[in-house]
Amino acid sequence: MQTKIIQDTLERLESLYRKENIKPGTLARVGLKPGWNVVLGTDGQSGMAMSFTNSEAFGEPEINLEKIQKYVGKDLLEVTHEFLASPSWQETAIGIASLNALSQPLLTPEKLRSRGFRVPEDSSGYNSLIEPDDITAVVGYGGGISRLIGTCRELHVTDMRPRTSFQTILVGNEIEYAPKEVFVHPEKENKEVLERATVAIITGSSLVNGTFSELISYTKNARLVIVYGASAGMIPDVLLEQGVDGVNSFRVTDASAFEKGVMKEMNMESVIHSSQKSQSIYKGNR
Numbered sequence: 471m472q473t474k475i476i477q478d479t480l481e482r483l484e485s486l487y488r489k490e491n492i493k494p495g496t497l498a499r500v501g502l503k504p505g506w507n508v509v510l511g512t513d514g515q516s517g518m519a520m521s522f523t524n525s526e527a528f529g530e531p532e533i534n535l536e537k538i539q540k541y542v543g544k545d546l547l548e549v550t551h552e553f554l555a556s557p558s559w560q561e562t563a564i565g566i567a568s569l570n571a572l573s574q575p576l577l578t579p580e581k582l583r584s585r586g587f588r589v590p591e592d593s594s595g596y597n598s599l600i601e602p603d604d605i606t607a608v609v610g611y612g613g614g615i616s617r618l619i620g621t622c623r624e625l626h627v628t629d630m631r632p633r634t635s636f637q638t639i640l641v642g643n644e645i646e647y648a649p650k651e652v653f654v655h656p657e658k659e660n661k662e663v664l665e666r667a668t669v670a671i672i673t674g675s676s677l678v679n680g681t682f683s684e685l686i687s688y689t690k691n692a693r694l695v696i697v698y699g700a701s702a703g704m705i706p707d708v709l710l711e712q713g714v715d716g717v718n719s720f721r722v723t724d725a726s727a728f729e730k731g732v733m734k735e736m737n738m739e740s741v742i743h744s745s746q747k748s749q750s751i752y753k754g755n756r
Contacts, residue, residue, distance in 0.1 A: 472554040472562075473680050476569070479708040480550060483572055486705070492575050494546045500538050500564060501732045506700075507560065508732050509567040511546050514725040517570025518738065519701040520675035521563040532558035546572050563678050563701075570703040577705065577721045579749070585707065588752040595718050595750050596696045597621055600669055607663045607692075609685055610673030611636040611654070612699060613739065618671075619651045626663050628655045664688035670695045674702025674719065686713050700742060706751045715753060720746040 487494065495515035501508035507521040541549050546568050554565030575581070579589040597617055600606060604622040608615065611629045618625055629636065638648040647654070655663050664670050670689040674697055676682040682697075689695050697709055698718040706717040722728050724745045731741030 472565075473677070473683060475682060475708060475712060476554060476566070476677060479704055480554070480569060482707050483569070483576070483705055484547065486576055487572075490576075494572055497541050497544055497546055497549050497568070499542070500567075502533070503732065503738055504736070506738045507563040507567050508738075509546070509549070509564060509571045510729050510732065511568075511571045514722065515546060515571040515574050516722050516725050516728050517567045517572075517574065517703055519563040519566035519570060519678055519703075520673075520699070522559045522675070522679065533560040537561075538564070559679050562680075566678050566701060566704070570701075573704045574722055577703070577749075582706075582751055586754045587706065587710070588754050590750055590752075595748065596671070596694075596698075596716055599694055599716075604668045605666055606669040606671065607667035608671040608673075609660065609664070610675060610699070612673065614671075614698065615652060616649070619649060622669065624653065625651060626653045626655060626667070628657055628660050628663050630657045660685060661688050665691060667692050669693065672697050674699035677701055677704075689713065700738075700746075710751070710753050717751045718748070719751075720748055723747045 495511035495513040497509065497511055499510045501510065505521060506518050508518045510516050541552065550565050550568040550572060553561050553568060556562055556565065582589050600621045602622065605624045606618060606622040608627045611627050615627060633647060633654045637654065640646045640648050664685065665688050667689065670692040672682070672685050676685055678701055686695065695714050696716045696718055697714050700720050702717055702719040703721065709717055720742055722745060728741060728745035731744055735741050
């Protein structure tokens with residue numbers, strides 16, 4: 471399921487590898503976690519991507535373990551090309567995770583700034599860019615939603631999953647969903663919700679399931695478009711040329727701790743916080 475934006479990103483990465491004489495690592499292991507696929511490579515080249523295996527909303531997983539085994543010890547570029555071509559979301563996630571792993575040498579603030587991007591020193595993320603009168607639309611209900619509450623006039627979230635899988639049901643005199651400040655919509659309302667938004671925040675998992683180009687086409691009225699999440703942990707060069715203003719993702723800073731966490735921890739959120747650094751990357755003129 472190799473979309474054009476991912477194909478262009480891979481081609482840009484290969485060009486940067488040649489220009490900077492970087493050697494791709496090899497595949498050591500693939501970790502299949504609840505909701506995530508992880509690629510563990512040599513030379514600190516490790517990455518992850520959402521795999522759509524933790525909810526019935528995404529259907530039955532389609533993944534071939536024997537196929538993965540055949541690529542252990544292979545060049546990560548070869549792994550990336552092979553798994554990005556798969557029609558299975560779950561196998562595409564291995565390709566995206568491998569692309570993210572290959573991106574690691576090119577994601578340091580120094581490397582990003584040398585290519586003309588702005589990388590703020592602080593870790594406040596995109597929240598500081600949201601204004602009180604904004605209508606903010608988020609595709610994908612993630613952990614950052616709580617930090618957005620109270621920052622804008624309206625906060626809307628669309629998601630493929632039923633809201634019971636990510637919101638709290640409060641049963642009292644009335645039955646309510648919490649937090650009440652968030653308006654939740656099914657994915658079929660993506661177009662309507664995003665076209666109204668002045669700020670659009672799109673999950674990086676849309677790069678896995680192939681919906682990114684459709685979603686970005688609905689954001690023409692937005693003054694700010696952000697792509698967020700661990701699945702977007704790839705070089706941002708092409709994304710920032712294709713209508714995205716900023717990428718908020720993660721860079722692996724301790725590959726050893728990352729690998730140990732993948733082995734020991736059930737929750738990838740804790741692994742991210744112990745071995746990766748959140749960073750926001752913007753176009754140079756913002």
